[in-house]
Amino acid sequence: MDPFMQAAIEEAQKGLAEGGIPIGSVIVHDGKIIGRGHNRRVQEGSAIKHGEMDAFENAGRQPAKVYREATLYTTLSPCAMCSGAILLYGIRKIIVGENQTFMGEEDLLRSRGVQVDVLHNATCIGLMKQFIADKPELWNEDIGE
């Protein structure tokens, strides 16, 4: 297992243990994690802290060059908001744990030149399947439905 996807999964599991939505993300530059995070809708009552957004927030104010050279790992295919953040900061490559339980804006990202690799990871799929079965209303709120 890629250690960076493993770190994103650990973030997702941390979120789940907190009673939250099990989606995690890390941003990697030059072989090191510069930001990591998980969805904080429940924990902070946040409308904007999806896993990827939390990773950006924790990476913080980086020079444009750093973000442009970075790779973002996320356990779940990124929604429109998180895909927009990826485009804003010029991330060129993302690694997605799975897109079976939710298909995000992968087509938009690819159309703008972002490389999107999908791992179809069983752990990521299992986390989301269980969560959606357990708390469908919370999940729908998170994806705006």
Add this chain to the structure above:
Amino acid sequence: MDPFMQAAIEEAQKGLAEGGIPIGSVIVHDGKIIGRGHNRRVQEGSAIKHGEMDAFENAGRQPAKVYREATLYTTLSPCAMCSGAILLYGIRKIIVGENQTFMGEEDLLRSRGVQVDVLHNATCIGLMKQFIADKPELWNEDIGE
């Protein structure tokens, strides 16, 4: 002047007075402001709190129906991240103060059925022109350049 755009401009001016980037936003539902905010890159060292994102965060966890019926006002044409948040939450209409100093993802929004009205407001243009002239590096950081 539309009182809601006036409120967004007041948010932008508040941000400027704090030493920050002068962009403000309000989200309106059923004739009332349910969330208001301004860019907090400088104030909180935030990579994700653009004006519109801060307004979403302050509106908080609303039912999908509320966001879908809401109108978002922003002093500046929304970047990819903020446009993505607008799409995530199914906002159907946005009012933009100006798009002369920065053209955001208006085409993407319109292609997804969002009504985008641009006011070409002189106060909004003046705030950004002065800010970009004063702090070009900070501005470039905020838009990922």
